[in-house]
Amino acid sequence: xxxxxxxxxxxxxxxxxxxxxxxxxxxxxxxxxxxxxxxxxxxxxxxxxxxxxxxxxxxxxxxxxxxxxxxxxxxxxxxxxxxxxxxxxxxxxxxxxxxxxxxxxxxxxxxxxxxxxxxxxxxxxxxxxxxxxxxxxxxxxxxxxxxxxxxxxxxxxxxxxxxxxxxxxxxxxxxxxxxxxxxxxxxxxxxxxxxxxxxxxxxxxxxxxxxxxxxxxxxxxxxxxxxxxxxxxxxxxxxxxxxxxxxxxxxxxxxxxxxxxxxxxxxxxxxxxxxxxxxxxxxxxxxxxxxxxxxxxxxxxxxxxxxxxxxxxxxxxxxxxxxxxxxxxxxxxxxxxxxxx
Amino acid sequence: xxxxxxxxxxxxxxxxxxxxxxxxxxxxxxxxxxxxxxxxxxxxxxxxxxxxxxxxxxxxxxxxxxxxxxxxxxxxxxxxxxxxxxxxxxxxxxxxxxxxxxxxxxxxxxxxxxxxxxxxxxxxxxxxxxxxxxxxxxxxxxxxxxxxxxxxxxxxxxxxxxxxxxxxxxxxxxxxxxxxxxxxxxxxxxxxxxxxxxxxxxxxxxxxxxxxxxxxxxxxxxxxxxxxxxxxxxxxxxxxxxxxxxxxxxxxxxxxxxxxxxxxxxxxxxxxxxxxxxxxxxxxxxxxxxxxxxxxxxxxxxxxxxxxxxxxxxxxxxxxxxxxxxxxxxxxxxxxxxxxxxxxxxxxxxxxxxxxxxxxxxxxxx
Numbered sequence: 001x002x003x004x005x006x007x008x009x010x011x012x013x014x015x016x017x018x019x020x021x022x023x024x025x026x027x028x029x030x031x032x033x034x035x036x037x038x039x040x041x042x043x044x045x046x047x048x049x050x051x052x053x054x055x056x057x058x059x060x061x062x063x064x065x066x067x068x069x070x071x072x073x074x075x076x077x078x079x080x081x082x083x084x085x086x087x088x089x090x091x092x093x094x095x096x097x098x099x100x101x102x103x104x105x106x107x108x109x110x111x112x113x114x115x116x117x118x119x120x121x122x123x124x125x126x127x128x129x130x131x132x133x134x135x136x137x138x139x140x141x142x143x144x145x146x147x148x149x150x151x152x153x154x155x156x157x158x159x160x161x162x163x164x165x166x167x168x169x170x171x172x173x174x175x176x177x178x179x180x181x182x183x184x185x186x187x188x189x190x191x192x193x194x195x196x197x198x199x200x201x202x203x204x205x206x207x208x209x210x211x212x213x214x215x216x217x218x219x220x221x222x223x224x225x226x227x228x229x230x231x232x233x234x235x236x237x238x239x240x241x242x243x244x245x246x247x248x249x250x251x252x253x254x255x256x257x258x259x260x261x262x263x264x265x266x267x268x269x270x271x272x273x274x275x276x277x278x279x280x281x282x283x284x285x286x287x288x289x290x291x292x293x294x295x296x297x298x299x300x301x302x303x304x305x306x307x308x309x310x311x312x313x314x315x316x317x318x319x320x321x322x323x324x325x326x327x328x329x330x331x332x333x334x335x336x337x338x339x340x341x
Numbered sequence: 342x343x344x345x346x347x348x349x350x351x352x353x354x355x356x357x358x359x360x361x362x363x364x365x366x367x368x369x370x371x372x373x374x375x376x377x378x379x380x381x382x383x384x385x386x387x388x389x390x391x392x393x394x395x396x397x398x399x400x401x402x403x404x405x406x407x408x409x410x411x412x413x414x415x416x417x418x419x420x421x422x423x424x425x426x427x428x429x430x431x432x433x434x435x436x437x438x439x440x441x442x443x444x445x446x447x448x449x450x451x452x453x454x455x456x457x458x459x460x461x462x463x464x465x466x467x468x469x470x471x472x473x474x475x476x477x478x479x480x481x482x483x484x485x486x487x488x489x490x491x492x493x494x495x496x497x498x499x500x501x502x503x504x505x506x507x508x509x510x511x512x513x514x515x516x517x518x519x520x521x522x523x524x525x526x527x528x529x530x531x532x533x534x535x536x537x538x539x540x541x542x543x544x545x546x547x548x549x550x551x552x553x554x555x556x557x558x559x560x561x562x563x564x565x566x567x568x569x570x571x572x573x574x575x576x577x578x579x580x581x582x583x584x585x586x587x588x589x590x591x592x593x594x595x596x597x598x599x600x601x602x603x604x605x606x607x608x609x610x611x612x613x614x615x616x617x618x619x620x621x622x623x624x625x626x627x628x629x630x631x632x633x634x635x636x637x638x639x640x641x642x643x644x645x646x647x648x649x650x651x652x653x654x655x656x657x658x659x660x661x662x663x664x665x666x667x668x669x670x671x672x673x674x675x676x677x678x679x680x681x682x683x684x685x686x687x688x689x690x691x692x693x694x695x696x697x698x699x700x701x702x703x704x705x706x707x
Contacts, residue, residue: 273489
């Protein structure tokens with residue numbers, strides 16, 4: 001263990017330096033010092049928070065499944081990508097255009113219906129995967145990780161074979177694609193809409209976990225699975241439901257992420273598996289609270305680092321993702337809200 | 342059981358152990374001899390392509406096996422570390438006037454190798470130190486995250502490489518235009534790595550590492566620095582993966598971030614899984630199966646009919662891993678072990694009802 005003052009310094013010194021830099025010193029960056037360019041600063045913060053919303057939707061499903069079943073679902077990114085493709089198929093059919101879909105063509109229904117349908121499809125796929133491949137080796141976490149990894153390889157290849165390497169369109173509904181003014185800057189409504197959906201998902205998840213009997217069983221199962229089983233609760237059913245919900249969240253995240261990017265393309269599955277992993281490693285595997293904290297921290301780093309790096313050096317922003325991970329791992333190896341086992 | 346009854350039993354088990362060990366060694370030695378003689382009778386394609394790639398992947402996969410078998414850590418960062426070495430070689434050797442990305446330092450290739458290995462070892466030490474306080478599934482996740490971040494690091498930091506990668510990396514004169522020499526060097530290196538890992542297992546460090554794998558809390562209370570041992574093991578594995586990475590970049594002549602992305606990272610894990618993550622020899626066996634499947638599967642007559650072509654190779658690999666993980670998590674080595682066990686049981690049964698001559702002779706030795 002590191003001495004306490006070292007771990008404190010490891011957190012506060014970089015934070016203070018970053019704050020000083022962003023507030024006063026950041027000349028010659030794309031955003032400029034926050035005291036001179038408050039609008040840019042607010043917009044960057046909003047970027048961070050809205051992206052954190054998307055991160056939370058995806059990572060909460062990942063962490064929920066792990067928290068209860070100790071299954072690291074490496075196919076989480078594949079469920080994300082699969083849902084985005086399903087939504088793309090339904091949306092193009094509903095709009096009646098193959099390419100060049102404009103957000104104005106997309107009615108609210110032509111977004112919500114694909115969202116729910118895609119979520120349902122991958123929830124079903126997740127359930128199938130859990131029942132056929134993961135149910136009987138419960139507890140062998142490495143084996144399960146490798147099984148889901150194999151599934152993600154197969155899924156990526158099959159999706160590539162079916163949808164091709166070219167990006168396919170997926171659009172927000174026209175009703176949310178406006179701009180509004182904030183501190184002198186234009187900002188996209190769709191990003192706030194994404195945050196709204198994320199907040200709704202988070203609220204429903206909180207209600208489900210904290211205000212229902214099923215949620216109580218799940219929280220108890222996270223703490224002590226054997227005890228829950230011994231109390232005569234059908235934990236196999238709870239496992240299946242949790243997997244359905246976790247996969248559904250990956251699907252919702254996939255549709256949000258696809259609409260956010262405007263298109264669906266191969267390779268997104270790996271990127272979003274990474275995003276989920278970073279969030280849960282920071283926040284602590286298995287903790288929904290940790291997923292919130294991890295999403296916010298990671299979202300902020302993703303938004304702030306390119307904006308406040310000197311022009312010409314913005315490509316170093318990926319280093320900051322690693323730095324965030326390194327600091328958290330050095331101070332709390334199990335993540336912010338993780339439990340050491 | 343009385344002491345007089347136990348002693349012969351123990352002696353017998355010790356003899357069995359010795360016989361098993363030597364059998365293992367004989368097979369490995371025979372395989373090595375075969376690999377060294379291969380250029381005499383193998384086709385150029387087989388030696389310079391299939392087997393060279395097998396050796397490179399085998400060494401890299403052996404580092405996964407080493408960490409998993411002795412340290413209880415399944416690492417997905419080994420291909421990244423090989424890639425770090427490759428990128429460093431590329432940055433160092435490509436000449437200033439060449440049409441390529443990177444730092445273009447134009448160094449002597451052997452100096453570049455030292456530089457690449459030093460950087461790789463340092464990177465492995467830092468990454469290992471950060472990950473070493475976790476094990477099992479957490480370690481797997483953290484190293485996977487390293488691998489993906491590494492991809493973006495080399496992809497987005499254009500002075501180092503950029504997504505286009507570094508091209509025109511020539512091996513040193515010793516290997517340039519001498520692919521057979523490179524193959525033989527790789528065989529020798531494979532043997533060195535294999536022997537080194539096996540010897541390491543019985544050194545105090547290796548024994549402590551295995552103790553930590555089995556019971557970190559007890560080892561910590563005995564005064565061993567658990568995370569330091571893990572970090573050093575990871576550093577050593579990183580150095581070795583760096584060796585494989587140097588040969589890999591010499592062999593390819595180029596390197597780009599896609600070649601260390603999540604796909605190849607999983608491929609390497611798959612190589613280790615095919616061979617069995619607990620068997621050192623399995624690394625090379627798995628590498629051979631993987632490379633051979635990659636190269637020859639498309640030649641099978643039926644393959645085209647079921648619509649599995651070379652382009653869908655990843656599906657085949659995925660299904661293969663899925664099957665292995667479902668049937669035998671210990672990989673091919675586990676399957677072989679199981680067959681051997683089954684055979685021995687059969688022999689045992691037949692010996693009960695009148696022994697076979699060979700078994701009887703072996704069994705009757707004092």
